[in-house]
Amino acid sequence: MDIPKRYLLLFILIIFVTTDLSHAEIKVEIVNDLGNKMKFHCKSKDIDLRDQRLQPGGSWSFQFQRNFFGRSLFFCSFDLPNGRRWFDIYEEPRDYIGFSIHYLWRIGPYGPCKYTIYKYTLHSHVEIWNEGCFSWNKK
Secondary structure (H helix, E strand, O other), rough: HHHHHHHHHHHHHHHHHHHHHHEEEEEEEEEEEHHHHHEEEEEEEOEEEEEEOOOOOOEEEEEOOOOEEEEEEEEEHHHHHOOOEEEEEEEEOOOOOOOEEEEEEEEEEEEEEEEEEEEEOOOOOOOEEEEEEEOOOOO
């Protein structure tokens, strides 16, 4: 009789952990590194974040809870001096690492550059990882 109780506790623990991780809060921040005003528009399949404008050096951010099935996708179009460019500003599995996180994208003339910001609440410690620059999406 004790075996089914063990399985029930294991099942409840698995459901708790997977539900908690699947609903991690994600923050995406966009910084204008172009040197002039920037206009852009971000959205997902279900959420339209509307047109945004940033002064040089300005930033704008949004937050969301990731899709339960791990298929969250937000993409943005950027009106740049050399034309309109598109980029997947948050894309799973590329971006998801398993807990609440803050992504900072610096948008420059040659493409978006990604910085991941880890905040460790236990030690009040912050780490920033430069994950490199990416190419614009192909049309």
